[in-house]
Amino acid sequence: MKQDITTTFELHYEKELDGIFRFCLVRVSNREQALDLVQETFLRLWQNLQDGKEIQNCRAFLYKVAHNLIIDWYRKKKSISLETLMHGHKAREYDIRDETLLGLPSVGAEGKELLEKINELPDAYRDTLYLRFVEDLSPQEIGEVLGISANTASVRVNRGLIELRKKVGYQIDKN
Amino acid sequence: MEETQFKKAVVEIQKLGVTKEEKKHMRESILSTHVLPQRSSHVLLRSPFIVLSFIRHNRLVDGGTRMVYSAASTAGKSFFFVKKVVKNIFSR
Numbered sequence: 353m354k355q356d357i358t359t360t361f362e363l364h365y366e367k368e369l370d371g372i373f374r375f376c377l378v379r380v381s382n383r384e385q386a387l388d389l390v391q392e393t394f395l396r397l398w399q400n401l402q403d404g405k406e407i408q409n410c411r412a413f414l415y416k417v418a419h420n421l422i423i424d425w426y427r428k429k430k431s432i433s434l435e436t437l438m439h440g441h442k443a444r445e446y447d448i449r450d451e452t453l454l455g456l457p458s459v460g461a462e463g464k465e466l467l468e469k470i471n472e473l474p475d476a477y478r479d480t481l482y483l484r485f486v487e488d489l490s491p492q493e494i495g496e497v498l499g500i501s502a503n504t505a506s507v508r509v510n511r512g513l514i515e516l517r518k519k520v521g522y523q524i525d526k527n
Numbered sequence: 528m529e530e531t532q533f534k535k536a537v538v539e540i541q542k543l544g545v546t547k548e549e550k551k552h553m554r555e556s557i558l559s560t561h562v563l564p565q566r567s568s569h570v571l572l573r574s575p576f577i578v579l580s581f582i583r584h585n586r587l588v589d590g591g592t593r594m595v596y597s598a599a600s601t602a603g604k605s606f607f608f609v610k611k612v613v614k615n616i617f618s619r
Contacts, residue, residue: 358558365554370544377543387545391553398557462532463539486540520533 357401364410365394371487372418378467378482379422389425393418412496415483419497469519477512484509 372393376386396417400407407413459467470481479498483489489497494505545553 361558362554365557369550369553373545374540374543378540387549387553390545391556394553395557459543460536460539462536463542466533466536467540486537 360410361394361398361401364397364414368411368414369394372414375415375418375482375487376422378471380425385425389418389421392421409493409496411489412493415487415489415493415497416499419479466520469516472519473512473515477508477515480505480508481512481516 369390373386373390376389376393377383380386380389393414397407397410397414400413470478473481480494483494483497484491490502491505491509492502494500494509495502498505500508
């Protein structure tokens with residue numbers, strides 16, 4: 353039984369580790385923090401497996417946990433400026449700064465540019481596009497991660513693509 | 528940028544990942560979390576909050592300074608006190 357749990361964990365750990373790390377890194381723009389979040393994400397998987405809880409789709413589960421942990425981290429970290437309050441600007445869930453991309457030395461110029469453009473998109477499109485094209489999640493899985501239906505995820509991918517095309521100035525295939 | 532450039536950009540982003548060393552440490556760290564409460568039940572009785580906060584933060588295995596500071600701060604104890612507790616746990 354314990355061997356089964358360890359094997360299952362190892363399987364998903366090997367398969368999803370880099371993807372979860374990328375997902376966290378492009379959001380928090382800090383390697384150490386991203387590693388902490390990844391560790392916490394896989395720890396939750398390990399605890400769930402040990403508790404004998406059934407996980408239908410492990411991949412979607414891991415991205416969902418990572419997504420929630422990132423939101424929690426930003427909520428803890430976020431400080432509201434007086435200027436924002438005075439002008440009534442709606443604060444973004446994520447606060448991606450320009451230095452985010454400077455902190456990704458192993459990514460080439462084109463990769464950085466694409467990440468910049470994706471990060472400029474509205475919140476609703478940014479995550480769906482990233483998960484669809486970079487991590488290759490299905491609309492069903494994206495729906496599970498973001499707590500929306502698969503249809504809504506597909507619509508967001510399509511609309512996000514239209515927005516992204518305007519920003520990058522060229523056609524992108526859906527496939 | 529054309530379609531091929533988009534694909535190239537995606538491949539570049541997909542190259543991001545953890546190092547072999549980080550991967551190994553993280554795996555060991557996660558897989559050892561279930562062992563700790565049994566091994567250190569006597570310590571758990573003495574200072575449950577500290578040990579639990581360590582387990583919660585999953586900082587015990589590599590025991591880096593930053594992690595000990597983090598746990599000390601969580602437990603409201605001094606850095607050296609927490610370090611001593613960790614050393615005691617792993618020396619048994």
